[in-house]
Amino acid sequence: MNFQFSSESIELISKIIKRYPEGRQKSALIPVLHIAQAENHGWLTTEIMNQVAEMLQIQPIEVYEVATFYSMFSLKPVGKCIIEICMTGPCCLSGAEELLAYLESKLGIKAGETTPDGMITLKKVECLAACGGAPVIKNGFNYYENMNFKKADLLLEKCTHESFTSHSNPYHQSL
Amino acid sequence: MKILLQNIDVPGIQNFEVYRRLGGYSAVEKALKTMVHSEVVKEVKDSGLRGRGGAGFPTGMKWFFIDHTTDKPKYMICNADEGEPGTFKDRYLMQHNPHLLVEGMILSSFAIESSTAYIYIRGELFSILHILEKAIGEAYANGFLGKNILGSGYSLDIYCHPGAGAYICGEETALIESLEGNRGNPRMKPPFPAVAGLYGCPTVVNNVETICNIPWIVNNSGAEFAKLGTDKSPGTKLISACGHIRYPGVYEIELGMPVNEFLYSNEYCGGIRDNHQLKAVIAGGSSVPVLPADLILRTPKGEPRLLSYESLSEGGFDSGTMLGSGGFIVMDETTCMVRQLLSYARFYYDESCGQCSPCREGTGWMEKILHRLENGRGRMKDIDLLASVAKNIEGNTICPLGDAAAWPVRSFIHHFRDEFEWHVNEPLACLNMHQVTV
Numbered sequence A: 001m002n003f004q005f006s007s008e009s010i011e012l013i014s015k016i017i018k019r020y021p022e023g024r025q026k027s028a029l030i031p032v033l034h035i036a037q038a039e040n041h042g043w044l045t046t047e048i049m050n051q052v053a054e055m056l057q058i059q060p061i062e063v064y065e066v067a068t069f070y071s072m073f074s075l076k077p078v079g080k081c082i083i084e085i086c087m088t089g090p091c092c093l094s095g096a097e098e099l100l101a102y103l104e105s106k107l108g109i110k111a112g113e114t115t116p117d118g119m120i121t122l123k124k125v126e127c128l129a130a131c132g133g134a135p136v137i138k139n140g141f142n143y144y145e146n147m148n149f150k151k152a153d154l155l156l157e158k159c160t161h162e163s164f165t166s167h168s169n170p171y172h173q174s175l
Numbered sequence B: 001m002k003i004l005l006q007n008i009d010v011p012g013i014q015n016f017e018v019y020r021r022l023g024g025y026s027a028v029e030k031a032l033k034t035m036v037h038s039e040v041v042k043e044v045k046d047s048g049l050r051g052r053g054g055a056g057f058p059t060g061m062k063w064f065f066i067d068h069t070t071d072k073p074k075y076m077i078c079n080a081d082e083g084e085p086g087t088f089k090d091r092y093l094m095q096h097n098p099h100l101l102v103e104g105m106i107l108s109s110f111a112i113e114s115s116t117a118y119i120y121i122r123g124e125l126f127s128i129l130h131i132l133e134k135a136i137g138e139a140y141a142n143g144f145l146g147k148n149i150l151g152s153g154y155s156l157d158i159y160c161h162p163g164a165g166a167y168i169c170g171e172e173t174a175l176i177e178s179l180e181g182n183r184g185n186p187r188m189k190p191p192f193p194a195v196a197g198l199y200g201c202p203t204v205v206n207n208v209e210t211i212c213n214i215p216w217i218v219n220n221s222g223a224e225f226a227k228l229g230t231d232k233s234p235g236t237k238l239i240s241a242c243g244h245i246r247y248p249g250v251y252e253i254e255l256g257m258p259v260n261e262f263l264y265s266n267e268y269c270g271g272i273r274d275n276h277q278l279k280a281v282i283a284g285g286s287s288v289p290v291l292p293a294d295l296i297l298r299t300p301k302g303e304p305r306l307l308s309y310e311s312l313s314e315g316g317f318d319s320g321t322m323l324g325s326g327g328f329i330v331m332d333e334t335t336c337m338v339r340q341l342l343s344y345a346r347f348y349y350d351e352s353c354g355q356c357s358p359c360r361e362g363t364g365w366m367e368k369i370l371h372r373l374e375n376g377r378g379r380m381k382d383i384d385l386l387a388s389v390a391k392n393i394e395g396n397t398i399c400p401l402g403d404a405a406a407w408p409v410r411s412f413i414h415h416f417r418d419e420f421e422w423h424v425n426e427p428l429a430c431l432n433m434h435q436v437t438v
């Protein structure tokens, strides 16, 4: 497997690096990892992280440190769609646990797992800061608020569509 | 009186033309054409505005501390990492009125003589990042950003920077680390960011809501702002209300409004959801102590409790709380306090950066003990053990996340001890109660 950033992304990354003072290109690390992950179906390989290190002229370990710290980065393969369900206090007051149980039984997997067909990963996350619309699900870069079983069904249905993926480049306008 | 949500419902307010037509960017014109940096700082000092990110530190004072003796660049950073459970006001402001934040950023940067500013926004909110970038682009196109703004000689660039899922990066020094491309491990203070922040340079970090107050203050003067609210809590505040109420949402209140009015008026929360009663409220985001119904509505002295820094803290740790970030979480009588606390314990365990052992280990212990209690396997001595773990975290960590994790535990036990004991005495009943059914 040979990972290669698209030429479009390389251009975008060079623009992003210019947002920081000279010699501070490491600041672009998180943005670059977001782009890299989107281009690799939602997860980061060691090869990719090494490439990012080279790109930003930093040590590979500096990239690993960051990639393992932030919950939005995955170091193992994920499904085409990731359904992230908020499990913090306010969402629990509004039925997040029931919603999780529903999704688990409907998909036949536990939180943290991916359906055997590779379509959907179910993931528990902490506060998405949308507590007024609890319970909340995040899919890709979209929030789905005031969720219930019926709306969850509609979202799952959407996920079966070929073109519907959680891994589009977040810097592209059409999220 | 509205400062922040005044025009939030105006159709098209996200666009430069509409924002401008309603008087937008007039504060930038005023400041850049008729004021010097220190005069803007003075107005904000006079306003008494306190930081809306949670700590309530006076904004003018923070700006005043910026080290002007060095010739290093100065940085203005907007903290848009909003992640405190119960808090969802900053996203609302940015989504609906992005130019208000951009205008506030220009004024704040001008005040501290910064020519590069960053908006650090949590990584989940890329859709909002796009809204902000569009507004920033419009501001450049209309001469309010870039080189020599309005011919004043002042230049400024503003960039958006995404996080990637870490509550700790809301803490200002962790945020700075993250912006430098590192893990979000908070730094020891001192030095404070005002002296050595981003890239070792003088830096101010302010919350989105704090910054959105600045245009009004520049337009109307600090003295006018200080007339709003109470002596110790000037101005208005966004309260994001959620949980078991009829109308969850973001509301702007003049500080000093009685909690009773906020909770029961149809203009705000609209009361508790149908046929239920108020049990408890976490008034300022999950990191502040919980209060039972009687203590959130009245102070220990029996006076009406008000939504202000000073009234909410009346009674100290025993019977008071804090305004914090304004995340107002309401619980009715159906709420199991052990289960609710477990969800916060899990949150802090998950979000601890792991740098300080009391927090890294202690949050794990608390989560484990609560899990045991919640699942009918708790022992009576677990309750005191839990409280003592919390106490041992408090004050023993580099950043306040440790305290934030400890306070809910201590206050939930303090006010609802009988429920914890019930979980020990009636393990079967509690297991039945918590059967999650689909």
Ligand SMILES: Cc1cc2nc3c(=O)[nH]c(=O)nc-3n(C[C@H](O)[C@H](O)[C@H](O)COP(=O)(O)O)c2cc1C
Residues within 6 Å of the ligand: B050, B051, B052, B053, B054, B055, B056, B057, B059, B079, B080, B081, B082, B083, B084, B167, B168, B169, B170, B171, B172, B173, B205, B206, B207, B208, B210, B211, B399, B400, B401, B404
């Ligand atoms: C664990 C932790 C999380 C925090 N999260 C946020 C946050 O999401 N947004 C915010 O504005 N401040 C947050 N703060 C407070 C910041 O450290 C800082 O005080 C604030 O951004 C300063 O801005 P202000 O003076 O305008 O309130 C957090 C603090 C801690 C300890």
